[in-house]
Amino acid sequence: MSNPRDSDLGPLERSLRNLEGPDAGAWERVRRQLSERAGAEGLVDVSFERHDSPLGSILLGATDAGLVRVGLPAEDEDAVLCELAERVSPRVLAGSRDSVTRARRQLDEYFEGARRSFDVPLDWQLTRGFRREVLRATALIPYGRTASYREVATDAGSPGAFRAAGTALATNPLPIVVPCHRVLRSGGGLGDYRGGSQAKVQLLGLEGAA
């Protein structure tokens, strides 16, 4: 059943379609209260907020366990939310959560050069097995330093698996917080980055490691 196109409608039907109803302020109030009430009732499995940064708008998603996803500006926000709905729970709703609030504050400090590591509870459920080991090894690379794919593969327990390490880093659900931008090719080449090579250069530059 197709819905009516404007050209098929008489003046009354067109006027009905254009009826304005409640204003944008009403909609904003509903949205705000919905997040609060749904959160208080424990109906939200993944909360997310958008955070402005020098890289652009970063999406921060969190569960009860902690920060579960950092979506970089280069990523499609809709795709990130769908990934969360499929892999964590469809009960995804915009709204705050302690770990998101903390992450936002710490990101601001990081981009101001006032913070060198993140102290936020992390939910690792979007990565598992060897990939998770690679990311845990990556999380230990200090601020301002870099490592090669082979080095993180070795730290994760499989020196030969540097290609698989590359995949793990390319699918890092928690970029910046788990600093996969600090992993470079052995020859010093930049290597890929989920957020685009420009963002990788920017982050390394900020840390003085470029």
Next chain:
Amino acid sequence: MPPFERVVELHGPALLRYCAAQVGTERAEDCLQETLLAALRSYRRVRDVGAIRSWLFSIAANKAVDLHRSHARAPHPVEDLAPLGATGEPAYRDDALWSKVRDLPEKQRQAVTLRYLADLSHSEIADVMETSQEAARRSVFEGLKRLRKEVTL
């Protein structure tokens, strides 16, 4: 299932207009709030992604009825009691037509608003109103006929 956030963004504004047409402006926000909370409570049990829209509007229709009932029971001042009248409500820009829509008999009002304010198909309207497609179509038609008589455009 799509993220609930997307469902809210996609259908919320049309649901709000639908609620306003059913319960009036002042209680539209409450009606939508209760609708979305109820939807989120049962969201994980939804199986048919294609039926999400009519499912949402069914919940809204029930919440509108609940609001009418609780409002009728509660000891409100008299001027607050007219549940379907458009008197004393904040004016919309298109106030004249809006109040005519609000004054339609319930079935016609539901059918017309679902069709034109919320853009539902006749089969979706039938689902929401728990009736046949034919009956839904007829209610839309009757509502339009009545509005045509009363509204000069």
